[in-house]
Amino acid sequence: MRRRMMDNQQEDSGQRPDRGEAGERIIRRGAQSGVALKAAIVGGGSACENLIMLLGGERKSRLNLDILGVADPSDDAPGMVLARKMGIFTTKDFIELYKLPGLNLLIELTDSMAVREKMIRTKPLEVSSIDHRGARLLWDLIQIEEEKRELQLEAERSITKERDWCQKVIDSLPDRIMVLNQDYTIHSVNRTFVKETGLEENEVVGRRCFEISHGIGGPCLGEGGDCPLRKVFDEGATCTVIHSHKGKDGNASFEEIMATPIFGQDGKVIQIIEGIRDVTRRVLLERELRESEEKLRQFLESAHDIICIKDLEGRYLYINPEAASSMGVMRESAVGKTEFELFPEKLARQMEAHDREVLRSSKTVSFTERLREGPGKMRHFHTVRFPILDDQGQMVSLAVIARDTTEQVRLQEEVSWNGSSAPGRMHF
Structure with missing residues (x-):
């Protein structure tokens, strides 16, 4: 009573007495749940045969139910025939079933009121009984348990199949x-x-x-x-x-x-x-690449020649310190601009034409370019333009290397002028 009151209080308070602390369902069983059922069947017809087959194999151990004997007036009844094949005790008089050791349950499947009344009147007090209506309920419960078991096995097979598939995928990597x-x-x-x-x-x-x-x-x-x-x-x-x-x-x-x-x-x-x-x-390749890039960077940064890289639309992507000094601009301000934003228009058009020659031919081309810095002051450059290709052989940018030849041109002009004023001197 005290237990029932506690359960009622739990239900009234919204608690679930059939749930554990982690929320899992607790299956509550009676005190007799651990007692094995030792049953005998009265009536050996087709219902008896089906029940014996249903309780066969591992299902018998799961249900903790064992069939000790079968009684029927006819030896040819299907349940009697199956029982004998399975080594189960058989008799024509169900009173003989009472002598079976450990018997604690009688299952009546005759659908006969007279047989049922006699069985209830004569059975030992310690032996329980269910009639054919109760047996039907037992049958349905066993069927439900079997369906549940089959669903569980199907789920386990599905999990095993999925796990095996996952392992095959992992093994193939x-x-x-x-x-x-x-x-x-x-x-x-x-x-x-x-x-x-x-x-x-x-x-x-x-x-x-x-x-x-x-x-x-x-x-x-x-x-x-x-x-x-x-x-x-x-x-x-x-x-x-x-x-x-x-x-x-x-x-x-x-x-x-x-x-x-x-x-x-x-x-x-x-x-x-x-x-x-x-x-x-x-x-190792990345390390070699970084080392090569660092060597190239040091070479470009320390070179006394003007070195620039442009995209295919003529915008500067890179200029080295010598180029920035010669152009009179900050390196950061020159990147992204074109010749027309950094040089006089006449020179810019000349440089653009030279760029187009490289873009057209995809070959290295040399030019001589001049830059006027003021009245009577001209700077001369020897430039080499060549394409930069990607790994597919497509041009992605072009490079310009220019060397200031102003002093060399001046010396050549002086030599030429001096030579022309000295009769008999040979010029090369």
């Missing part, structure tokens, strides 16, 4: 794949990981990732590259890092690790999947 738990232990790996490491899956599953990948006793920190696992668990976002390893020969190798979170139903990260690929060649 060329990168080494590890699925990791929060404590750094390896949950699973793909075939590429097994092949490239030479370790079997059972040798790595359950061990910590840093033991397998780096041979160290703790998470990866320092010069070799920080571990992305903790960051992914904390932030719930994909993280990519580069780890370096030094081989036995002393040469460094590099691996790119992309760690991606796996979320549970509550939206929290429960595992991460790490994709690992060797990027040694890429890292």
